[in-house]
Structure formats: C-alpha cells, structure tokens
Amino acid sequence: MGKYFYDVIIIGGGPAGVFCSIQLKQKRSELKICIVEKGKMLDKLRRSGGGRCNCTNLYAVVDNAKKYYPRGAEFLKHLFKGYDYKNFLNYLKENGIKTKIEESGKVFLYSNDANELVKHFINRINEDCIDIIDGECISILPTGFDEREILLVNTKKTKNEKYQKDEPNYKKFKIQVKTKENELVDLFSTDLVIATGGASNISNLLSYFEIELVKQVPSLFPFQIKEIAKFNLAGITVEKVIGYLEFNPEKKVNEAILFTKDGVSGPLILQLSAWNAYELFENNYSGILHVDFIPEVDEQTLYLNLTRDFHNTGKIIGNLNFLYPIPERLWGYLLKRSNINPAIKATGIDKSSIKDLVKLLKNCTFEISNKANHSEEFVHAGGVSLKELKYTCEFKKYPSLYAIGEALNIDGITGGFNLQASWTTAYSCACAIDKKYEDS
Ligand SMILES: Cc1cc2nc3c(=O)[nH]c(=O)nc-3n(C[C@H](O)[C@H](O)[C@H](O)COP(=O)(O)OP(=O)(O)OC[C@H]3O[C@@H](n4cnc5c(N)ncnc54)[C@H](O)[C@@H]3O)c2cc1C
Numbered sequence: 001m002g003k004y005f006y007d008v009i010i011i012g013g014g015p016a017g018v019f020c021s022i023q024l025k026q027k028r029s030e031l032k033i034c035i036v037e038k039g040k041m042l043d044k045l046r047r048s049g050g051g052r053c054n055c056t057n058l059y060a061v062v063d064n065a066k067k068y069y070p071r072g073a074e075f076l077k078h079l080f081k082g083y084d085y086k087n088f089l090n091y092l093k094e095n096g097i098k099t100k101i102e103e104s105g106k107v108f109l110y111s112n113d114a115n116e117l118v119k120h121f122i123n124r125i126n127e128d129c130i131d132i133i134d135g136e137c138i139s140i141l142p143t144g145f146d147e148r149e150i151l152l153v154n155t156k157k158t159k160n161e162k163y164q165k166d167e168p169n170y171k172k173f174k175i176q177v178k179t180k181e182n183e184l185v186d187l188f189s190t191d192l193v194i195a196t197g198g199a200s201n202i203s204n205l206l207s208y209f210e211i212e213l214v215k216q217v218p219s220l221f222p223f224q225i226k227e228i229a230k231f232n233l234a235g236i237t238v239e240k241v242i243g244y245l246e247f248n249p250e251k252k253v254n255e256a257i258l259f260t261k262d263g264v265s266g267p268l269i270l271q272l273s274a275w276n277a278y279e280l281f282e283n284n285y286s287g288i289l290h291v292d293f294i295p296e297v298d299e300q301t302l303y304l305n306l307t308r309d310f311h312n313t314g315k316i317i318g319n320l321n322f323l324y325p326i327p328e329r330l331w332g333y334l335l336k337r338s339n340i341n342p343a344i345k346a347t348g349i350d351k352s353s354i355k356d357l358v359k360l361l362k363n364c365t366f367e368i369s370n371k372a373n374h375s376e377e378f379v380h381a382g383g384v385s386l387k388e389l390k391y392t393c394e395f396k397k398y399p400s401l402y403a404i405g406e407a408l409n410i411d412g413i414t415g416g417f418n419l420q421a422s423w424t425t426a427y428s429c430a431c432a433i434d435k436k437y438e439d440s
Pocket of ligand 1: 011012013014015016017036037038039040041042043044045047048049050053054055056135136137138195196197198199201205378379404405406407415416417418419420422
C-alpha cells in the first residue's frame with residue numbers, strides 16, 4: 001500500500017476540481033497538488049452544450065443570481081462579487097480561447113468544440129505538475145480533528161520552505177483511494193477539496209464529519225406525457241410560450257417548448273424541471289403542466305380575435321393555424337382536444353367551441369407521467385448544504401475542508417449557469433487556500 005503526501009488534494013477531476021487546481025497553482029506554484037479521479041477527467045465538460053460547451057452566461061452576475069439559480073442564489077451572489085462570467089471570459093481570453101455569444105446571453109466556445117477547453121485544461125495540469133491519481137476515493141479520515149491519527153510528516157519541501165516554516169507539522173486528512181488496478185493507496189493532505197459533482201455518494205465520503213447534506217435529485221430533464229405519445233407531434237417547437245407546473249403556479253417560465261416522441265422538452269421544460277425538481281421528485285415525476293401557447297394576448301382578446309377571424313374566412317378550420325403561431329400538427333391536436341371537426345368551415349363554429357379552443361390555447365394542460373427515461377440528467381439539485389460553508393467554500397466546522405461545484409446545493413437553469421457556478425466556487429476556494437499561506 002503506497003503513501004503519498006500533498007498540500008492540497010482535490011477529489012474529482014471535473015470542471016470545478018480542475019479549475020481549482022489550476023487557479024491554486026497560478027497563485028502558489030510551489031504547492032504540491034493532486035486530483036483524484038475515478039472516471040474520465042473532464043468528462044461532462046467534453047459533452048457540455050452538445051459538445052460545443054456553453055461555458056458561461058452573460059447573466060451570471062450578482063444581480064441576476066436569483067433569476068437563474070433555483071438553489072444557491074444567495075450564496076453565489078457573494079461569490080460572484082469576486083468571480084463572475086467576466087472573470088471567466090478574461091481567463092479564456094488570456095489563454096487564447098475564443099468565445100461567441102448566442103441567444104439569451106449564452107457563451108459558447110468559438111470553435112464549437114468542447115475538446116478545445118478540455119485540452120487546454122489537461123495541458124495546464126501537465127505544465128503545472130499537478131498529479132492525477134486514477135482511482136476512487138473511498139474514505140476520508142480527519143486525522144487532525146479527533147486526534148485519532150495525527151501524522152507526523154517530515155516531508156522535505158524544496159521550493160516550499162518559506163511557507164512551510166510555521167505550519168503545523170502534520171497533515172489533516174487521510175484519504176483512501178482504490179486505484180483502477182484495485183490497489184489501495186493512502187494519501188495525506190493539509191487541505192482537502194471535495195469536487196465530486198452531482199451524482200456522487202458524498203454522504204459515504206463525508207461520513208466521519210457531521211455535515212448536513214441536502215438530498216440530491218435530478219434537475220434539467222424532459223417530461224414524458226403519455227397522451228402526447230399517441231399523437232404525431234414529435235419535432236414541433238413553439239417559441240415563447242408560458243408554462244408552469246401545478247406545484248408552483250407563481251414560477252412561470254417564458255421559453256420555447258419542443259414536442260418529442262413521448263413527451264415534451266426544450267428550454268421551457270428543462271427550466272420547469274429545475275424550478276420544480278423537489279416537487280417532481282416527491283410526486284414520483286407526475287404532475288400537471290400548464291401551457292399558454294399565445295401569451296401575448298389575454299383570453300378575452302383572443303376570443304374576440306378568433307371570433308372575428310373565423311367569421312371573416314371561408315376556409316375550413318383545420319387550415320387556419322397560420323392565423324396564430326401554432327404549427328399545423330399541433331393545431332390539429334388542439335382541435336381534436338376541443339372536439340372541433342377540422343373539416344368544417346370556420347364560419348360554422350359556435351361560440352362555445354371557440355371558447356373551448358381559447359381555453360385550450362391559453363391554458364393547455366398535460367399530465368406528466370414520468371421524466372424522460374432516455375435522457376441523461378444534466379445536473380443534480382442538492383448536495384452539501386450551503387449553511388455548512390463560509391463564503392470561501394470552506395466548512396465552518398472543519399477548517400481546511402472545502403466543497404465546490406455541483407457537489408454543493410447549487411444548480412442553475414440551462415444556458416451556461418452551471419459551469420459558471422463551478423468556475424466561481426473553484427476560484428473562491430483557491431483564493432481561500434492561497435490566503436492561508438499568505439497569512440501564515
Ligand atoms: C451532458 C451534459 C451537458 C452539459 N452541458 C452544460 C453546458 O453546456 N453548460 C453548463 O453550464 N453546464 C452543463 N452541464 C452541467 C455541467 O457539466 C456540470 O454542472 C459540471 O460538470 C459540474 O462540474 P463538477 O466538477 O462540479 O462535477 P462533475 O463534472 O460531475 O465532476 C465530478 C468528478 O468527480 C469524480 N468523482 C466523483 N466521486 C469520486 C470519488 N469518490 N473519487 C474520485 N473521483 C470522483 C467524477 O467521476 C467526476 O469526474 C452539462 C452536464 C451534462 C451531463
């Protein structure tokens with residue numbers, strides 16, 4: 001069994017862990033740092049934004065946090081003061097990585113290739129001599145806190161002497177790693193950063209610590225709707241509809257909806273899944289989705305407009321979708337749900353049928369039957385409770401222990417907000433560790 005000693009160990013080689021290690025090295029090159037990664041380094045980053053990497057968003061700033069982060073907005077507001085999207089764009093610029101801005105403030109890599117950023121980070125890790133340990137961290141023991149195992153470590157620091165002089169001569173954490181070859185390795189460190197992402201088993205890893213964890217549940221997923229699966233609506237998009245879920249009628253979202261072969265997706269649905277992540281989880285992924293297909297006019301005005309338009313045309317009702325931004329197949333579906341025969345002339349439609357159609361256009365309800373099972377959840381809500389942390393991402397109760405990225409109870413809606421939360425928390429943590437050396 002091997003033993004290795006580090007100044008900082010980071011568990012998790014995702015965007016948060018990697019960015020934290022690079023920021024730390026930039027500030028204090030003499031630190032001995034390692035990243036423990038059980039899978040593929042930066043795997044999610046490689047797949048982010050459909051492979052194009054939506055790396056941040058122009059709205060990821062202090063004043064907007066509440067609007068874009070269903071969980072963690074207050075905490076992020078503090079951290080954004082020190083590092084928001086502008087800082088990350090500067091980092092990319094300084095490193096020769098070009099970006100472009102798309103709709104809703106989304107920032108993508110100019111190359112449309114997430115691998116560009118992955119390669120840049122991997123090069124930096126190599127140049128900065130950050131060790132990578134291929135294996136799974138299976139336990140963390142706080143050696144210094146309970147005096148169970150205070151390790152006297154006589155590590156000889158070459159470049160580091162200046163900063164090590166006054167440091168206590170022991171490592172605070174013992175980390176056990178199972179390598180890919182099934183070997184057990186013990187690592188020891190002064191500072192420890194948990195950057196294990198969303199779907200990780202943090203409660204096991206942190207079982208020696210008394211830390212409040214918020215249940216991790218999926219966020220940002222499409223819905224299955226049995227009724228839609230029976231109709232041929234797949235591929236239809238309606239821009240700028242307003243939708244909400246029954247659990248949370250005040251939380252309305254104005255975005256595009258996309259019909260899939262067995263349900264609905266698109267920005268509207270992904271955002272609603274984020275704002276209602278816990279309600280959906282508690283209700284076993286069932287509930288009622290409400291959609292207003294024509295939000296720009298109220299119900300009364302739409303009724304008057306439809307009555308006038310139907311009256312003024314000799315066409316059959318099935319061909320009238322061009323009057324409103326409703327695609328033909330969806331129009332047919334709505335007529336069917338209103339029990340209106342698409343083959344009759346519009347002039348022949350009675351008032352109560354028009355009223356039914358207006359009701360459906362303004363408040364069309366769909367029964368969610370599940371979350372789409374073919375989709376991979378993009379992020380997880382939940383994780384380390386933010387109550388446990390200082391604004392440096394260090395645990396209040398456990399000095400020198402940090403948590404960053406998706407491991408925290410922070411998640412954003414789609415559009416680059418989640419990666420920005422990783423960059424921001426990673427940066428704050430790196431600054432805090434750096435400051436300790438400065439102060440000592
Ligand atoms: C397909 C996809 C596309 C996405 N696209 C975007 C996008 O375009 N824009 C955006 O803002 N967000 C996007 N996201 C979300 C974004 O990728 C995540 O928010 C981000 O990756 C979180 O970074 P992280 O480092 O905290 O966690 P992760 O990226 O999850 O990294 C954590 C790492 O820790 C490792 N790990 C976990 N437990 C252990 C252990 N015990 N020992 C060792 N290693 C461990 C994991 O293997 C993993 O590599 C996307 C997510 C997915 C899945």
